[in-house]
Amino acid sequence: MLPHSATDRWLTRATPANSRVFRPGRQPAPCEKPTRRWKLLEVGAFVFVTLCRSPGGRRRASTPRGRALSRRALRSVFEFFSGVGGMRLSFKDAVPAREPFPTWRAFEVDEACCQAYCELYGSKYVTGVRRGELWKNKNQRGADELWRCSIDRLPDGAFDGGDLWLMSPPCQPFTRTGKQKDLEDPRCKALLRLLEALPALAHPPQALLLENIPEFRGSRAHQHVVSTLSEAGYATEEHLLSPITFGFPNTRERFYLIAVLAGQDDAAATAAADLLPDLPTLPGTATARIPVRPVEAFLEEAAPSEMLRVPEKLLEQAYRENRTLDLAGKGTTLTKTFTSSYGKAEYGGAGLSKTGPLVMEAPDFPEDGRVQRFQTLEPARWKFVRYFSPREVASLMGFPEAWELPDALSLRTQ
Ligand SMILES: C[S@@+](CC[C@H](N)C(=O)[O-])C[C@H]1O[C@@H](n2cnc3c(N)ncnc32)[C@H](O)[C@@H]1O
Known part of the structure; x- marks a missing residue:
């Protein structure tokens, strides 16, 4: 105490x-x-x-x-x-x-x-x-x-x-x-x-x-x-x-x-x-800290929409310019901030890594729970990369599952 x-x-x-x-x-x-x-x-x-x-x-x-x-x-x-x-x-x-x-x-x-x-x-x-x-x-x-x-x-x-x-x-x-x-x-x-x-x-x-x-x-x-x-x-x-x-x-x-x-x-x-819980981890609070769940807990079960695929031209540009990408596998326990440019095609390969993390669905992607990955992505692996869906982004930021933005909003706007 x-x-x-x-x-x-x-x-x-x-x-x-x-x-x-x-x-x-x-x-x-x-x-x-x-x-x-x-x-x-x-x-x-x-x-x-x-x-x-x-x-x-x-x-x-x-x-x-x-x-x-x-x-x-x-x-x-x-x-x-x-x-x-x-x-x-x-x-x-x-x-x-x-x-x-x-x-x-x-x-x-x-x-x-x-x-x-x-x-x-x-x-x-x-x-x-x-x-x-x-x-x-x-x-x-x-x-x-x-x-x-x-x-x-x-x-x-x-x-x-x-x-x-x-x-x-x-x-x-x-x-x-x-x-x-x-x-x-x-x-x-x-x-x-x-x-x-x-x-x-x-x-x-x-x-x-x-x-x-x-x-x-x-x-x-x-x-x-x-x-x-x-x-x-x-x-x-x-x-x-x-x-x-x-x-x-x-x-x-x-x-x-x-x-x-x-x-x-x-x-x-x-x-x-x-x-209300006490604010965890603030200096002076007695509340225990909260364990971080891996990304897997926040992914939607349904097969991802094709619209979530990262356009190949962006991946190609990032590859050509030797850009690193923030790729999250199921076991990842830390992803970067999603910016308002997330999903914007015109942002270009150079900005791809800056706009927010991507999901990596390659079956051999290591699931050791390591915190964050930055790597240049070989063309053979581009097909496994996608954006997080709006629902997944909301969940990662803590919005409850029942909270959905209206369908009338485009995917990008969401
Ligand atoms: C940082 S966002 C707020 C996000 C909000 N807390 C939420 O949960 O969506 C700032 C908002 O302020 C609105 N805004 C900017 N200037 C404004 C103004 N002069 N009067 C009213 N709303 C304004 C923007 O349209 C934007 O939605």
């Missing part, structure tokens, strides 16, 4: 002046119960920390009073940059089904994402937000809406009233391979708009969870987020976490910032505490 609970540690660390980044260990050791719910982490982390912040650092939500408070506290959630709703999926996973679902408002500008989101969650698809000044409609009880809009073009009133803000702003302004224009990148406008509005709101969020790529950390946008939240009275906590930490054979390190409005008596706590 540890002398202090993780709760106490988090409490003492999480002050606006002392926000910290924790990087969990990279080589998980066995434990009894692997979890398939990496995505749960996004909200799980939030709920965990929030609960930790109740006075005395105890898990108040396990008491009747705590439960009542928790229901009251999380009446409304705003999910900014909602994409296809990864944050929402996590939230649903983290909060027990018996709990009343809060009023939900998602904000997204991309048409394909909006359609997929509404199909997945049954939210009402709302357009004409600005014209109709829809935020003035006070009759939002039980509402579950997706607003197709550009966040940076909305007034403060549109952001008033969410108890919890979830957000994954665009990461392109910070990527290593991009121009790194940071706050000057127009794709930061929406985040800036939210930060501008927040201090002026009559009903600011009790808590906020922001996700981005690791390069976000240390950016001017990051500094701006932290200073704005600090000045508005929020305590912040930061993490760098990856699916590999949670038993998935995939690296996808992401930055998470959790902010809680200080001085709120249990206000943002939810009743999910009993369902």
Whole structure:
């Protein structure tokens, strides 16, 4: 047993002046119960920390009073940059089904994402937000809406009233391979708009969870987020976490910032505490680490679609240029990050190894569980190489099996 609970540690660390980044260990050791719910982490982390912040650092939500408070506290959630709703999926996973679902408002500008989101969650698809000044409609009880809009073009009133803000702003302004224009990148406008509005709101969020790529950390946008939240009275906590930490054979390190409005008596706590594991492998948690299952556990049983074959011209180009490929056999226990260019034909052989891992189905491919393979691939073996399917990519990142993107989206878009 540890002398202090993780709760106490988090409490003492999480002050606006002392926000910290924790990087969990990279080589998980066995434990009894692997979890398939990496995505749960996004909200799980939030709920965990929030609960930790109740006075005395105890898990108040396990008491009747705590439960009542928790229901009251999380009446409304705003999910900014909602994409296809990864944050929402996590939230649903983290909060027990018996709990009343809060009023939900998602904000997204991309048409394909909006359609997929509404199909997945049954939210009402709302357009004409600005014209109709829809935020003035006070009759939002039980509402579950997706607003197709550009966040940076909305007034403060549109952001008033969410108890919890979830957000994954665009990461392109910070990527290593991009121009790194940071706050000057127009794709930061929406985040800036939210930060501008927040201090002026009559009903600011009790808590906020922001996700981005690791390069976000240390950016001017990051500094701006932290200073704005600090000045508005929020305590912040930061993490760098990856699916590999949670038993998935995939690296996808992401930055998470959790902010809680200080001085709120249990206000943002939810009743999910009993369902949530402590965040594994974080320094100070007593939870055992999770063993990594091999790629085989994440492959679809059905024969792969021919569309998943890697075009021969790409393999040929990679071969000619002596490019190494990240090939995963059934026993592989670590694959690289899937990028948004995964499966793009025009990316070329040179980029094939950079866009993400490939499946190697050759019967003689060694299955010794070795971590990662980079090798130049002989032409005779090209026929055994394929992309991971969208379902497999989702599983490797921790999406539950029941979660499927709508068929209407092309394979590449998925
Ligand atoms: C990093 S992705 C979010 C991913 C999301 N968490 C998910 O699970 O799919 C960022 C999203 O922000 C959206 N976006 C970018 N700028 C926006 C803006 N000004 N207003 C609303 N949405 C925006 C993009 O279309 C994209 O879907």
